[in-house]
Amino acid sequence: MLSEFELIRRYFERSAHSNALTARRAEPSGVQLGIGDDCALLDPASGMQVAVSTDMLVEGRHFAAGADPFKLGHKALAVNLSDLAAMGAAPRWATLALALPSADEAWLERFSAGFLALADRFEVALIGGDTTRGPLNICVTIMGEVPAGLALYRAGAQPGDEIWVSGELGGAALALQHEAGRVTLEEGDRPAMLSRLHEPEPRVALGERLRGIATSAIDVSDGFAGDLAHILERSSVGALVHYAELPRPAVFSRIGDAELERGCVLAGGDDYELVFTAPQARRAEIEALGKEMGLSLSRVGFVQSGDARLMVLGTEGTPVAAPRSFDHFAEP
Amino acid sequence: MLSEFELIRRYFERSAHSNALTARRAEPSGVQLGIGDDCALLDPASGMQVAVSTDMLVEGRHFAAGADPFKLGHKALAVNLSDLAAMGAAPRWATLALALPSADEAWLERFSAGFLALADRFEVALIGGDTTRGPLNICVTIMGEVPAGLALYRAGAQPGDEIWVSGELGGAALALQHEAGRVTLEEGDRPAMLSRLHEPEPRVALGERLRGIATSAIDVSDGFAGDLAHILERSSVGALVHYAELPRPAVFSRIGDAELERGCVLAGGDDYELVFTAPQARRAEIEALGKEMGLSLSRVGFVQSGDARLMVLGTEGTPVAAPRSFDHFAEP
Numbered sequence: 062m063l064s065e066f067e068l069i070r071r072y073f074e075r076s077a078h079s080n081a082l083t084a085r086r087a088e089p090s091g092v093q094l095g096i097g098d099d100c101a102l103l104d105p106a107s108g109m110q111v112a113v114s115t116d117m118l119v120e121g122r123h124f125a126a127g128a129d130p131f132k133l134g135h136k137a138l139a140v141n142l143s144d145l146a147a148m149g150a151a152p153r154w155a156t157l158a159l160a161l162p163s164a165d166e167a168w169l170e171r172f173s174a175g176f177l178a179l180a181d182r183f184e185v186a187l188i189g190g191d192t193t194r195g196p197l198n199i200c201v202t203i204m205g206e207v208p209a210g211l212a213l214y215r216a217g218a219q220p221g222d223e224i225w226v227s228g229e230l231g232g233a234a235l236a237l238q239h240e241a242g243r244v245t246l247e248e249g250d251r252p253a254m255l256s257r258l259h260e261p262e263p264r265v266a267l268g269e270r271l272r273g274i275a276t277s278a279i280d281v282s283d284g285f286a287g288d289l290a291h292i293l294e295r296s297s298v299g300a301l302v303h304y305a306e307l308p309r310p311a312v313f314s315r316i317g318d319a320e321l322e323r324g325c326v327l328a329g330g331d332d333y334e335l336v337f338t339a340p341q342a343r344r345a346e347i348e349a350l351g352k353e354m355g356l357s358l359s360r361v362g363f364v365q366s367g368d369a370r371l372m373v374l375g376t377e378g379t380p381v382a383a384p385r386s387f388d389h390f391a392e393p
Numbered sequence: 394m395l396s397e398f399e400l401i402r403r404y405f406e407r408s409a410h411s412n413a414l415t416a417r418r419a420e421p422s423g424v425q426l427g428i429g430d431d432c433a434l435l436d437p438a439s440g441m442q443v444a445v446s447t448d449m450l451v452e453g454r455h456f457a458a459g460a461d462p463f464k465l466g467h468k469a470l471a472v473n474l475s476d477l478a479a480m481g482a483a484p485r486w487a488t489l490a491l492a493l494p495s496a497d498e499a500w501l502e503r504f505s506a507g508f509l510a511l512a513d514r515f516e517v518a519l520i521g522g523d524t525t526r527g528p529l530n531i532c533v534t535i536m537g538e539v540p541a542g543l544a545l546y547r548a549g550a551q552p553g554d555e556i557w558v559s560g561e562l563g564g565a566a567l568a569l570q571h572e573a574g575r576v577t578l579e580e581g582d583r584p585a586m587l588s589r590l591h592e593p594e595p596r597v598a599l600g601e602r603l604r605g606i607a608t609s610a611i612d613v614s615d616g617f618a619g620d621l622a623h624i625l626e627r628s629s630v631g632a633l634v635h636y637a638e639l640p641r642p643a644v645f646s647r648i649g650d651a652e653l654e655r656g657c658v659l660a661g662g663d664d665y666e667l668v669f670t671a672p673q674a675r676r677a678e679i680e681a682l683g684k685e686m687g688l689s690l691s692r693v694g695f696v697q698s699g700d701a702r703l704m705v706l707g708t709e710g711t712p713v714a715a716p717r718s719f720d721h722f723a724e725p
Contacts (some may be wrong), residue, residue, distance in 0.1 A: 093442055093541075093544075094544070094546065097547075097627070098480070098546055098547050098548075098627070099446060099476040099477075099479035099480050099547070099610075099611060099612060100444035100445055100446040100476050100477060100479075100480040100482060100537070100544075101444070101445045101446070102442045102443070102444055102445075102480070102539070102544055103442060103443040103444075103445060104442055104443075104541070105437050105443060107439065110425055110434045110435060110436055111434070111435040111436075111437060111443065112432035112433070112434055112435075113432055113433045113434075113435060113486070113488060113520060113521055113534075113536070114431060114432040114433070114488075114521055115488040115489075115490050115521055115522060115523055115532070115534060116490070116523050117490035117491070117492055117523045117525055117527075117530070117532060119492050119525055119526070119527030119528075119530075120527075121527070122492075122525055122526055122527050123525070144431040144432050145431075145432060147431035147432075148430070148431050148432040148434070150432060154445070156445060156446075156447040156534055157447075158447050158448070158449035158532045159449070160449055160451050160454075160530060188445060189445055189446055189447055190447060191447055191448050191449045191532075193449055193451055193454055193455070194451070194454055195449075195451030195452075195453070195454050195528070195530065196451075196527070196528035196530070198449070198451075198492060198527065198528070198530045198532075200447070200449060200490045200523075200530075200532035202445075202447060202488055202534040204445070205432070207434070209425075209436070212425075212426070212432075212434055214426065214430055215429075215430050215431070216430075278431075279431060280431060295429070295430070
């Protein structure tokens with residue numbers, strides 16, 4: 062069996078030398094020293110703030126036992142990139158800590174390939190890590206840079222601001238329902254939905270473009286209603302959202318299960334879309350940005366003064382009950 | 394049961410506001426934004442490099458089931474601080490990701506108290522985290538600052554340099570043997586040895602003082618011989634170490650088991666002392682530093698040109714076999 066040091070060297074250390082970033086630049090992305098010492102050493106650019114986030118993925122909780130390791134490597138990094146996107150930060154560096162039941166080389170090869178492919182695409186340097194034996198657990202800490210003063214906070218939404226959502230909501234939750242056998246997707250609908258769940262696309266470019274435009278932002282990891290609620294709490298404002306305006310995959314109308322749809326669209330996690338607020342005066346600019354980026358950006362409601370309460374209205378103007386957001390410790 | 398968000402708020406978010414650091418300064422330690430958003434935002438000081446390290450602790454692997462959560466909180470941060478110490482970096486910020494079998498409030502209160510007490514002592518701001526349900530797993534990412542160009546690397550040892558060790562080696566491994574029932578420590582010896590294992594003291598101040606003096610450094614997490622070997626590999630040099638010079642607790646001579654002693658002193662992990670190299674010309678300076686700090690600093694051998702080989706010599710000048718370093722995946 063490979064030793065811990067051999068494992069790190071074989072599957073991850075190469076990234077410090079061969080990933081796209083290091084290959085392209087003389088001084089690789091502000092990395093003074095990568096994997097292989099007690100710490101990595103970084104040189105953040107002057108005038109930039111460093112954005113940091115960490116996420117832990119646990120087998121049986123965030124992914125099923127036997128999940129495709131390539132997609133898992135992708136997702137472990139993607140959920141962290143999504144946090145940077147929600148701050149408007151540019152991805153730069155990541156650390157990866159892994160607990161594995163055994164030193165399974167085939168698994169590690171696929172996992173690192175999925176992780177590093179996404180890292181290369183977003184020019185993230187893998188600068189450090191840890192491997193140990195234990196129940197499968199993946200912990201990524203991501204670091205990015207954002208010009209001082211331009212980060213997008215959860216606090217900042219103002220009464221009168223419009224609320225926007227990128228892409229579509231509910232697809233990942235629908236795929237999860239399919240995998241749990243609670244609904245059966247037609248063959249033609251599966252690839253797109255399953256990809257939403259297992260290979261989410263972090264909205265990094267959108268986050269960066271929203272600097273100076275959005276007044277607040279968050280990514281949809283736990284569900285639209287719950288995540289928007291964080292913006293409302295931090296901003297001390299309320300919100301009115303039109304349920305019919307929430308963007309969702311067409312497959313929901315083919316299924317025709319209103320309750321399932323509501324659960325997925327309002328409370329389904331794992332979509333990793335951005336929810337953001339912006340003044341009405343920026344509407345045209347945001348619409349143009351969506352067109353330029355080829356990414357649908359939907360106006361779904363507006364921010365109100367008063368209590369940090371989210372009101373979701375149906376087509377008849379009656380309130381739609383928003384199911385609770387997914388919560389790791391509140392689940393049965 | 395508390396929700397994930399309530400858990401974070403109750404036990405950890407206060408640290409962003411009440412830990413020693415934030416209480417003492419207007420701009421708390423370069424933290425523009427702490428826990429509570431998608432990312433934390435940091436302002437590294439100009440002219441400084443950011444040192445980053447991550448460690449994952451798994452129940453049954455790095456600590457026993459039922460371990461005292463206060464000490465566990467201490468140790469989870471201490472092992473990361475030790476990595477900063479080995480780079481000569483000043484601790485600044487940390488993230489903490491936790492997987493817990495259940496939201497055990499008593500456990501969380503003790504764990505966070507142990508973690509935050511050490512964080513306060515070293516002026517580390519807890520800037521972010523993640524909590525989830527799963528087999529107990531603790532992942533800390535630590536960030537520190539070091540003036541550009543002054544970090545201590547593993548590479549850098551030069552033939553002729555002397556090899557130094559702080560404090561004592563083997564105490565933590567001896568405590569582990571005691572806990573495993575393979576040796577029985579006398580009552581008077583237990584507290585000091587058990588404290589070495591469960592509440593290690595990271596040599597942060599020493600690391601910072603060695604900037605510009607040491608030519609290389611590493612912390613003893615896996616065992617003296619194995620960790621020194623990393624310096625030798627990275628520096629492309631060999632080393633000769635006198636076994637008798639390696640500092641060890643007096644309890645070993647009372648036990649009188651030469652094999653146990655050799656295993657603990659040469660290959661015992663978890664001591665979190667610093668091993669470093671420095672030119673002979675700095676010897677007096679280092680001795681004065683040890684006196685000033687009240688920390689024993691022992692000269693144990695010297696660096697040689699040639700293969701990255703470690704030769705440990707006994708009192709009769711014959712080689713002493715160095716047991717293999719602890720390795721998470723090579724263990725039975």
